[in-house]
Amino acid sequence: MTLDAFLFQALNGLSTASGLFFIAAGLSLIFGVTRIVNIAHGSLYMLGTYIAYTLATKIGGAFGFWGGIVLTALFVGVIGAAIEMLLLRRIYRAPELFQLLATFALVLIFNDMTLWLWGPEDLLGPRAPGLAGAVEIFGRRLPSYDLFLIFVAPAVLILLHFALAKSRFGRLVRAATQDREMVGALGVNQAVLFTSVFALGSLLAGLGGALQVAREPANLAMDLAVIGDAFVVVVVGGMGSITGAYLAAIIIAEVKALCIAIGVVDLGFIKFNASKFTLVAEFIVMAIVLIVRPYGLLGKPQGNVRSVAEPEAPIRPAAPLLKAFAAVVLALLLALPVVAQSSPYVMVLATDILIAVIFATSLHFIMGPGGMHSFGHAAYFGLGAYGAALLLKSAGFPMLAALLAAPAVALLGALLFGWFAVGLSGVYLAMLTLAFAQIVWAAVFQWETFTGGSNGVIGVWPTAPFNKAWVYYLLALALAVISVLLLRRFLFAPFGYAMRAGRDSALRAEAIGIDVKRIHWLGFAIAGGICGIAGGLFAFAKGSISPEAIAVGRSIDGLVMVLLGGIQTLVGPMVGASVFAMLQDTIMRQTEYWRGLLGCVILFLVLAFPQGIAGAFSMLWSRFDGKRGGRA
Amino acid sequence: MSVLTVNSLGKSFGGVRAVENVSFEIGKGEFLALIGPNGAGKSTTFNMINGQLAADTGEILIGGKSIAGMAPRDIWRLGVGRTFQVAATFGSMTVVENVQMALISHASRLLNLWRPAASLYRERALELLAQVGMQDAADRPSRELAYGDVKRIELAIALANDPQLLLMDEPTAGMAPRERNDLIKLVKQLVIERGISVLFTEHSMDVVFSYADRIIVLARGRLIADGDAAAIRDNAKVREVYFGTGKTFQGASS
Ligand SMILES: Nc1ncnc2c1ncn2[C@@H]1O[C@H](COP(=O)(O)OP(=O)(O)OP(=O)(O)O)[C@@H](O)[C@H]1O
Ligand SMILES: [Mg+2]
Numbered sequence: 001m002t003l004d005a006f007l008f009q010a011l012n013g014l015s016t017a018s019g020l021f022f023i024a025a026g027l028s029l030i031f032g033v034t035r036i037v038n039i040a041h042g043s044l045y046m047l048g049t050y051i052a053y054t055l056a057t058k059i060g061g062a063f064g065f066w067g068g069i070v071l072t073a074l075f076v077g078v079i080g081a082a083i084e085m086l087l088l089r090r091i092y093r094a095p096e097l098f099q100l101l102a103t104f105a106l107v108l109i110f111n112d113m114t115l116w117l118w119g120p121e122d123l124l125g126p127r128a129p130g131l132a133g134a135v136e137i138f139g140r141r142l143p144s145y146d147l148f149l150i151f152v153a154p155a156v157l158i159l160l161h162f163a164l165a166k167s168r169f170g171r172l173v174r175a176a177t178q179d180r181e182m183v184g185a186l187g188v189n190q191a192v193l194f195t196s197v198f199a200l201g202s203l204l205a206g207l208g209g210a211l212q213v214a215r216e217p218a219n220l221a222m223d224l225a226v227i228g229d230a231f232v233v234v235v236v237g238g239m240g241s242i243t244g245a246y247l248a249a250i251i252i253a254e255v256k257a258l259c260i261a262i263g264v265v266d267l268g269f270i271k272f273n274a275s276k277f278t279l280v281a282e283f284i285v286m287a288i289v290l291i292v293r294p295y296g297l298l299g300k301p302q303g304n305v306r307s308v309a310e311p312e313a314p315i316r317p318a319a320p321l322l323k324a325f326a327a328v329v330l331a332l333l334l335a336l337p338v339v340a341q342s343s344p345y346v347m348v349l350a351t352d353i354l355i356a357v358i359f360a361t362s363l364h365f366i367m368g369p370g371g372m373h374s375f376g377h378a379a380y381f382g383l384g385a386y387g388a389a390l391l392l393k394s395a396g397f398p399m400l401a402a403l404l405a406a407p408a409v410a411l412l413g414a415l416l417f418g419w420f421a422v423g424l425s426g427v428y429l430a431m432l433t434l435a436f437a438q439i440v441w442a443a444v445f446q447w448e449t450f451t452g453g454s455n456g457v458i459g460v461w462p463t464a465p466f467n468k469a470w471v472y473y474l475l476a477l478a479l480a481v482i483s484v485l486l487l488r489r490f491l492f493a494p495f496g497y498a499m500r501a502g503r504d505s506a507l508r509a510e511a512i513g514i515d516v517k518r519i520h521w522l523g524f525a526i527a528g529g530i531c532g533i534a535g536g537l538f539a540f541a542k543g544s545i546s547p548e549a550i551a552v553g554r555s556i557d558g559l560v561m562v563l564l565g566g567i568q569t570l571v572g573p574m575v576g577a578s579v580f581a582m583l584q585d586t587i588m589r590q591t592e593y594w595r596g597l598l599g600c601v602i603l604f605l606v607l608a609f610p611q612g613i614a615g616a617f618s619m620l621w622s623r624f625d626g627k628r629g630g631r632a
Numbered sequence: 633m634s635v636l637t638v639n640s641l642g643k644s645f646g647g648v649r650a651v652e653n654v655s656f657e658i659g660k661g662e663f664l665a666l667i668g669p670n671g672a673g674k675s676t677t678f679n680m681i682n683g684q685l686a687a688d689t690g691e692i693l694i695g696g697k698s699i700a701g702m703a704p705r706d707i708w709r710l711g712v713g714r715t716f717q718v719a720a721t722f723g724s725m726t727v728v729e730n731v732q733m734a735l736i737s738h739a740s741r742l743l744n745l746w747r748p749a750a751s752l753y754r755e756r757a758l759e760l761l762a763q764v765g766m767q768d769a770a771d772r773p774s775r776e777l778a779y780g781d782v783k784r785i786e787l788a789i790a791l792a793n794d795p796q797l798l799l800m801d802e803p804t805a806g807m808a809p810r811e812r813n814d815l816i817k818l819v820k821q822l823v824i825e826r827g828i829s830v831l832f833t834e835h836s837m838d839v840v841f842s843y844a845d846r847i848i849v850l851a852r853g854r855l856i857a858d859g860d861a862a863a864i865r866d867n868a869k870v871r872e873v874y875f876g877t878g879k880t881f882q883g884a885s886s
Contacts, residue, residue, distance in 0.1 A: 312724040314773050317748070494736045494744045494752065501722045501733050508720035511682065512789060513705045513737040522743070 004138040006261045011137065013250075013257030015146035018153035019215075020249040022208025023226055024233035025160065025242045026201035032177035032240025033197045036088060036099050037427060039556075040106035042227025044202050047110065048076050048209020049218040050118050053125045056213055062129040065214075073207035080202020084195045090607060092194075096427075097373060098606050101563050104556050105602035111223055112596030120220065125213035145214050152211065156204075157246050164242070173197060177240045178300070224552060228438060232286045235431045238299020247297060255281050279442030286435045291420050294428055312368075312568045317492065322571075333477055337470035347469035351541050353581040354473070354480040358534035359554075360561035360577035365487050365527040367559075368567045369496055370520055371503030372422065375430040376437025377558045379417065380410040380528035382550030384535025386444055389457040389545045394450075399463045399540065406536025407529040413440070414528020415521075422520040437555055445547040456546025460539045476537050483530050488570060490526065499523045557584075564605060569618055634659050635797050635829040636681065641690035643676055650676040652853040654690070658797070661827040663820055665840045668850035669873060674833045675717055677850070678801045681831070682714045683707040694797065713790030714799040717833075719782040719806075723775035727766060727785055730774050731757035734792035760788040764818065780807040784815065791822070798822075800832035804839070812836055816843050841865065849873070 055068030134141040164170035237244030340346035387409030391397040502516035565576025634657040679685040683704040735753035804812035849857040
């Protein structure tokens with residue numbers, strides 16, 4: 001590789017950084033003031049690109065393009081304000097995780113709205129009027145528009161910087177970002193401040209998206225792709241710091257550009273193509289920053305992480321009524337193959353539900369009693385699935401051995417990642433776990449020779465007798481029952497108590513000899529291992545495993561399941577997983593727009609049952625019970 | 633040999649010298665009060681002794697052993713129990729489970745994944761609760777308790793590992809005067825019965841003067857007096873710190 005090629009890539013990186021900066025700056029600003037991690041921010045960016053495309057092509061000409069970009073930014077800002085006023089305002093007091101869930105529901109809704117309005121094809125906008133050419137730099141041709149982008153980001157950064165430094169609005173924003181208590185003291189102003197910050201952040205996302213219109217085609221996968229990058233940038237830069245976001249955007253974009261520029265590396269014993277590992281590299285940067293500087297490059301330690309949920313009631317062993325109910329459910333599940341003989345589909349759906357139950361219960365183990373809100377539980381699902389599939393295909397393991405090895409692979413991964421993750425808490429822990437999950441995802445996606453790349457591993461079919469759907473279902477049922485009972489047993493044992501002790505009060509726990517980090521680390525590993533069972537079962541149930549199945553969406557599905565069921569109850573995750581898997585399945589077969597519908601359902605549930613479904617039931621129950629006058 | 637020896641201890645936060653050149657000892661079975669106005673450095677001293685904060689200068693010996701660099705959980709295993717100024721219990725557990733947690737930890741059985749914890753050491757935990765007069769609340773969720781009761785639970789937790797030394801940072805804060813007296817009386821009784829050494833802070837002078845074996849006084853991070861009730865009462869420096877000159881402690885309690 002020549003120096004010129006290298007420098008050229010570096011320039012390319014800078015123009016990519018500008019898009020990253022716009023979305024990350026908005027995200028960071030919103031988080032700083034409202035403490036909401038807006039997952040829908042990527043959707044606003046995507047909307048920006050689509051709307052700018054429409055304006056540029058429908059109106060056309062220089063006004064359609066340049067004027068369109070400005071109009072788009074303003075319009076997306078208005079959408080942001082509407083989101084804040086109609087939805088978020090109702091849930092500022094809800095637990096952090098519910099807010100995430102609500103914004104994730106928006107992702108689903110926006111994605112399907114976009115599909116409905118613009119259709120599934122990729123849409124590439126026109127060249128930028130006035131900047132259609134290219135300039136010769138380092139012996140290559142760099143589009144003038146890219147050069148323009150390189151300068152827009154710092155210009156906006158400086159503008160924002162002065163706006164925030166000089167205005168009353170800016171002072172409020174900074175005060176709110178630095179001092180939580182201040183926000184309460186703002187009184188009436190708070191609502192206005194939050195709405196305007198949300199509008200400004202959304203405007204920046206819309207602007208960033210709109211500016212991409214001449215550079216890359218608008219497509220429906222942009223939202224999640226870009227939000228992933230944006231999280232990395234915000235976390236690396238430091239939550240709430242706009243300059244940090246710019247710095248981080250450049251670092252991330254340059255690291256990626258560097259990977260591309262380096263190309264094939266031959267270390268003698270191993271040869272790999274670095275340009276294929278851009279995604280892995282990005283998340284490795286984030287992981288390193290979080291480990292070394294937990295609050296990001298320019299971030300400041302945030303005061304106490306907000307207590308996330310209502311205080312939880314003591315856990316009690318299952319009452320006889322619940323035990324009887326569980327026995328009935330189990331009997332019904334065992335009888336299901338007989339009942340459903342005529343419909344093989346029921347067996348498939350039931351197996352999916354069981355897999356979801358294992359997945360959600362293991363996630364709940366660390367989220368609820370452990371208080372660790374993992375945003376990357378898909379990593380362990382993926383390690384289990386790929387572990388089983390590759391052991392079967394490449395190492396020649398028999399099916400059952402591969403399936404049993406799945407949790408071991410996931411356990412090892414969770415031991416490694418968990419060791420770093422338990423050093424953090426709150427949003428930072430969520431982001432680091434997400435980063436690890438993305439590393440796993442990106443590695444299997446980009447390491448084609450070993451994992452089959454985007455095609456995944458195929459032909460992972462169970463051998464007799466498990467090749468019959470109903471037998472495989474019974475195997476899944478057995479593993480699900482074992483997993484759930486094991487995790488439950490652990491929770492009632494000293495280990496589970498110690499985990500909750502560390503969550504309730506780390507100070508007190510340490511003062512009575514509990515090594516909180518160690519306990520939480522082991523808890524994390526156990527959850528990862530059990531989750532690996534779900535992954536292994538999934539691979540054999542589908543006969544294949546691909547990166548898509550272990551992407552960020554799966555981690556989020558897990559969160560939705562746990563929150564749907566109610567994080568404070570032990571049966572919650574099972575209820576949540578079953579409801580979610582059935583909903584997903586039934587809606588999916590009804591309409592092409594199942595994501596949007598699912599999003600609406602989630603929004604409804606979040607607004608109607610802030611305690612989760614099982615939580616709402618147990619509340620009703622205790623009210624009813626209280627009226628009867630019983631209960632200790 | 634003294635149970636606790638503190639030698640020229642110092643700690644600053646930024647520019648604030650919270651604790652400066654403080655030295656004192658506690659003998660076995662001694663009930664020692666550490667008093668001083670707000671911000672004098674009492675909690676900071678406690679936090680260094682239990683390992684929550686690292687001292688900038690000086691050394692702390694527990695049973696003759698330096699605790700430099702040790703984590704709170706390891707110091708606890710040396711037989712040091714503590715209660716916090718802002719009481720901390722495990723809100724998702726019942727009262728008795730809070731105490732059981734400490735007993736399980738004391739028995740080094742935290743990593744047990746199998747035995748139901750609710751039945752482990754329950755009897756012993758109930759005994760400890762009985763000692764602090766909380767046995768009736770044993771099965772209530774600890775988050776439902778009144779603050780004064782939480783303080784008593786903390787005492788039961790702190791007693792779970794048969795401590796040699798008990799550190800009690802304002803054990804009676806938030807209690808009614810009657811309750812204060814009762815709690816300190818209870819602690820005093822433990823000191824006598826079990827030979828535990830106690831270092832405690834307390835804003836009520838009545839309580840301090842009637843129960844403490846010895847009193848040390850901190851002001852702006854420095855130790856300004858060390859002696860029995862009579863000596864402290866008559867100490868001019870102490871009077872000045874508390875009331876300006878000329879007044880006495882008579883009837884003073886907060
Ligand atoms: N973590 C900290 N960071 C900065 N300053 C601190 C910190 N902890 C204590 N200080 C300061 O050190 C000094 C001593 O505080 P400390 O809490 O030890 O006092 P105290 O004697 O326990 O007071 P009180 O009776 O109010 O509990 C105070 O000026 C306090 O502001
Ligand atoms: Mg104090």
